[in-house]
Structures are given as structure tokens and as C-alpha cells.
Amino acid sequence: MGITKTQIFNKKQNELATLFKVLAHPARIAILQYISHQKACICNDIVAEIGLAQPTISQHLKELKSIDLIKGELSGKKVCYCINLKKWKGIQQELNTFFDKTKFNCC
Numbered sequence: 001m002g003i004t005k006t007q008i009f010n011k012k013q014n015e016l017a018t019l020f021k022v023l024a025h026p027a028r029i030a031i032l033q034y035i036s037h038q039k040a041c042i043c044n045d046i047v048a049e050i051g052l053a054q055p056t057i058s059q060h061l062k063e064l065k066s067i068d069l070i071k072g073e074l075s076g077k078k079v080c081y082c083i084n085l086k087k088w089k090g091i092q093q094e095l096n097t098f099f100d101k102t103k104f105n106c107c
Helices: 011-023 026-036 043-050 054-066 085-100
Strands: 070-075 078-083
Touching: 011 026, 011 054, 011 085, 026 043, 026 054, 026 078, 043 054, 043 078, 054 070
Parallel strands: none
Antiparallel strands: 070 078
16 A cells, blocks of 8 residues: 655645544544534443444544544543534634635536
8 A cells, every 4th residue: 555645735635634534434423413412521421322332432532632623621530522612613614615615617
């Protein structure tokens, strides 16, 4: 398998690709949908809602945190997760810009 040549693409292209890669799993979409409708939630709440094992949910949460899309705050011995609204709005703006600049002039 060849090496990807990310260095030939600009920063925005690489950031969007990373975002899409993280979002490219249905479990992560389900987690985001669940978290976005809660004030705060604990990993076990997500496990009960989504139906995947706790280590699997934790791995998906780690991926979402890697792009700063969610935040986790320690609450006693548990971590409370919530959407990082600043990042969420930034992504929304980025995608709007991306789609707004797309011209549909092909066949």
C-alpha cells in the first residue's frame, strides 16, 4: 500500500479530510446525535443508548475528541461529554463555505 501524500494538499483540504474520516463511522454519528440532545452525558449512558460495548464507545469518543468535536469533563470518577459548540459552529461554517463555492456546471 502506498503512502498518502498529504503534504501536497493545503491545510484546509487536509483538515476537511480528517474531519470526514472521523465522521465516516455510523457509531460516531449516532454518538454525536445522542450527545447533541443531552445537557451532558456519561459514557455508560451512551453505551446504553447506542448498544455497543463500553470499550468500543470509548474508542469512538477518543476519535471524536481527537478533532476537538466533543469535550469531556471529569465529574467525580466519570467523564461527562458534550459537544464543543465553538468547533461545531466552525465546522458548520467550513462546510457551508465548501458547498457554497462548489459550482454545478458539469454534464
